[in-house]
Amino acid sequence: MSVLTVDHIAVGYSNTVIIEELSAAIPEKKITTIIGPNGCGKSTLLKAVARILKTQKGAIFLDGRAIQQVSTKEIAKKLAILPQSAEAPPGLTIFELVSYGRFPHQRGFGTLKKEDLKHIHWAIEVTGLGELRDRPVEALSGGQRQRVWIAMALAQDTEILILDEPTTYLDLAHQLDILLLLKKLNEEEGKTIVMVLHDLNHASRFSHYMIAMKDGEIITEGEPKKVMKSENLKAVFDINAILMTCPFSQNPICLSYQLNKETECLLQTVE
Amino acid sequence: MSDSVEESIDLKKVYKGSRPIIATFILMGGTIGLLFSIGLSVSFGAADIDFATVWSAVFQFNPNLTTHQIIQDIRLPRVLGAGLVGVCFAVAGSIMQGMTRNPLADSGLLGLNAGAAFMLAICFAFFPGLPYMYIILFSFLGAALSAGIVYGVGSLAKGGLTPMRLVLAGAAVSALLGALSEGIAIYYHIGQDLAFWYAGGVSGTKWEHLKVMSPWIIAAIIGAIMLSKSITLLSLGDEVAIGLGQRTGKIKFFGSVVVLVLAGAAVSVVGAVGFVGLIVPHLTRFLVGNDYRWIIPCSAILGSLLVILADFAARMINPPYETPIGALIALIGVPFFLYLARKGGKEL
Numbered sequence: 001m002s003v004l005t006v007d008h009i010a011v012g013y014s015n016t017v018i019i020e021e022l023s024a025a026i027p028e029k030k031i032t033t034i035i036g037p038n039g040c041g042k043s044t045l046l047k048a049v050a051r052i053l054k055t056q057k058g059a060i061f062l063d064g065r066a067i068q069q070v071s072t073k074e075i076a077k078k079l080a081i082l083p084q085s086a087e088a089p090p091g092l093t094i095f096e097l098v099s100y101g102r103f104p105h106q107r108g109f110g111t112l113k114k115e116d117l118k119h120i121h122w123a124i125e126v127t128g129l130g131e132l133r134d135r136p137v138e139a140l141s142g143g144q145r146q147r148v149w150i151a152m153a154l155a156q157d158t159e160i161l162i163l164d165e166p167t168t169y170l171d172l173a174h175q176l177d178i179l180l181l182l183k184k185l186n187e188e189e190g191k192t193i194v195m196v197l198h199d200l201n202h203a204s205r206f207s208h209y210m211i212a213m214k215d216g217e218i219i220t221e222g223e224p225k226k227v228m229k230s231e232n233l234k235a236v237f238d239i240n241a242i243l244m245t246c247p248f249s250q251n252p253i254c255l256s257y258q259l260n261k262e263t264e265c266l267l268q269t270v271e
Numbered sequence: 272m273s274d275s276v277e278e279s280i281d282l283k284k285v286y287k288g289s290r291p292i293i294a295t296f297i298l299m300g301g302t303i304g305l306l307f308s309i310g311l312s313v314s315f316g317a318a319d320i321d322f323a324t325v326w327s328a329v330f331q332f333n334p335n336l337t338t339h340q341i342i343q344d345i346r347l348p349r350v351l352g353a354g355l356v357g358v359c360f361a362v363a364g365s366i367m368q369g370m371t372r373n374p375l376a377d378s379g380l381l382g383l384n385a386g387a388a389f390m391l392a393i394c395f396a397f398f399p400g401l402p403y404m405y406i407i408l409f410s411f412l413g414a415a416l417s418a419g420i421v422y423g424v425g426s427l428a429k430g431g432l433t434p435m436r437l438v439l440a441g442a443a444v445s446a447l448l449g450a451l452s453e454g455i456a457i458y459y460h461i462g463q464d465l466a467f468w469y470a471g472g473v474s475g476t477k478w479e480h481l482k483v484m485s486p487w488i489i490a491a492i493i494g495a496i497m498l499s500k501s502i503t504l505l506s507l508g509d510e511v512a513i514g515l516g517q518r519t520g521k522i523k524f525f526g527s528v529v530v531l532v533l534a535g536a537a538v539s540v541v542g543a544v545g546f547v548g549l550i551v552p553h554l555t556r557f558l559v560g561n562d563y564r565w566i567i568p569c570s571a572i573l574g575s576l577l578v579i580l581a582d583f584a585a586r587m588i589n590p591p592y593e594t595p596i597g598a599l600i601a602l603i604g605v606p607f608f609l610y611l612a613r614k615g616g617k618e619l
């Protein structure tokens with residue numbers, strides 16, 4: 001079952017095509033993680049799914065309707081995106097930024113109603129930012145800032161949450177913090193989560209479904225056990241990885257890895 | 272949202288933000304300051320007139336009194352013109368900065384003012400005696416023309432439109448159009464007519480100007496206020512705004528129209544005065560935060576206050592001569608610009 005399907009899309013920027021043809025189905029109420037090397041088109045794919053980029057061919061279906069045919073505000077009630085490069089203007093407080101998440105539910109001049117305040121309050125509490133709500137966003141640490149943007153997406157009250165590299169630039173503990181929050185949202189609120197992660201072990205540990213991309217194409221997709229195989233990692237990242245089982249999630253994790261060419265060198269010297 | 276969480280929320284305690292209080296204070300305090308500065312500006316000048324006479328000149332006009340005539344025919348339109356010009360430049364700057372996330376956006380720096388002034392020169396040269404109601408249309412057109420050129424020149428550069436690049440393109444286009452305007456002025460002997468536009472003064476403002484420009488400005492301000500919520504969203508960046516369900520193309524189009532009308536109207540009265548649209552929005556944002564529903568009305572008030580006071584100073588510094596108002600504002604504007612540029616234009 002899937003609410004979000006990508007059907008033979010081509011997408012790119014003004015004069016370049018990044019993804020020539022790609023299809024995928026995002027499983028409902030599951031955590032899906034996209035992995036792949038820098039510049040392979042992960043963000044491009046997410047932006048197309050969230051109608052930030054127009055598809056040049058094909059279509060994306062949300063609840064069975066092509067998103068080009070649905071009003072953008074309607075989509076915003078079902079799908080929230082946290083772009084990779086989101087940056088708040090200076091002086092904005094946490095409360096203010098999170099409150100913009102209510103935009104798709106507002107009419108007219110946008111005064112906050114009871115319902116809006118409820119969702120904002122909940123989003124701030126669940127992301128653990130209650131104490132900081134008056135602080136300007138730029139005065140926060142990287143991890144806190146990331147949580148503010150997640151809170152904004154939560155205030156949007158959507159079934160689907162799309163996050164582009166929500167853990168990049170965070171230290172280990174704060175990365176886990178974010179991922180556990182997403183896991184909780186998935187389990188308790190039934191949110192469908194689609195994200196890009198660079199840490200393969202986190203991807204394997206926290207996702208139900210993984211999509212591995214390279215050069216604008218999907219190389220392989222499926223459960224972590226299916227995707228996290230050394231031949232797949234070789235094909236996608238050009239690395240030789242040693243895999244083992246994660247004691248926490250029982251999914252495969254990458255113990256250590258080498259660049260493919262390094263391994264070839266080694267083999268040659270042995271010969 | 273799970274029910275347990277929902278029940279635990281006491282709505283009375285839910286925080287609602289505190290900025291509206293400061294903003295309301297600015298709106299009220301600013302309006303009082305504005306009335307006061309209008310009174311001040313009308314009573315002082317080549318001949319000082321006391322407040323009581325000013326009051327009676329406005330509310331019990333007696334055409335036989337010279338002082339009443341001075342006030343009604345010269346000083347009042349002038350100060351109201353200054354106020355409107357301030358509103359226009361400040362609100363245009365606010366919208367530009369918000370929509371583009373470019374802290375250096377200002378109708379002067381980005382060349383709109385020079386474009387409008389260039390069209391005025393063309394008007395004087397080729398259509399002498401054209402009524403002001405048509406002149407102002409040319410002014411809008413000029414602002415649009417140079418906005419297009421600046422945007423085009425800026426986009427040609429590799430690496431896209433950075434704030435600094437747009438300002439450089441704006442400076443280049445301003446210099447070119449300024450030179451062309453002067454060439455036209457010399458060739459067609461209209462230097463006299465253009466002089467007060469170049470000096471950038473509101474001294475020539477007449478009731479006729481105010482009558483023609485007011486409806487445009489009022490419509491543009493209403494438009495700006497209607498767009499204000501959307502401009503706040505755009506200030507979070509295009510991607511976030513689209514993600515929140517905003518039709519960014521539509522908002523940018525209407526926002527640009529409002530900016531062109533405001534900048535064009537202001538230039539058609541005062542000439543290519545810069546920096547008002549740079550300074551005032553920053554000051555306002557500093558005071559009321561990033562919500563354009565407050566920034567736009569507050570910057571309108573503060574902008575008119577700034578230009579009225581600058582015009583007042585322009586008359587008082589070296590009477591009976593007038594110091595060019597553009598130069599006075601640049602005196603604050605240039606250091607402020609350098610300060611922002613030093614911060615790397617990253618602030619927004």
Ligand SMILES: Nc1ncnc2c1ncn2[C@@H]1O[C@H](COP(=O)(O)OP(=O)(O)O)[C@@H](O)[C@H]1O
Pocket residue numbers: 013014016018036037038039040041042043044045
């Ligand atoms: N705004 C843009 N304009 C033109 N090309 C872009 C733009 N953004 C990204 N690209 C190019 O598209 C390709 C894929 O980028 P992206 O989807 O961001 O990769 P990633 O997988 O790292 O998220 C890259 O080659 C990048 O240079």
Ligand SMILES: [Mg+2]
Pocket residue numbers: 042043044084164
């Ligand atoms: Mg990316």
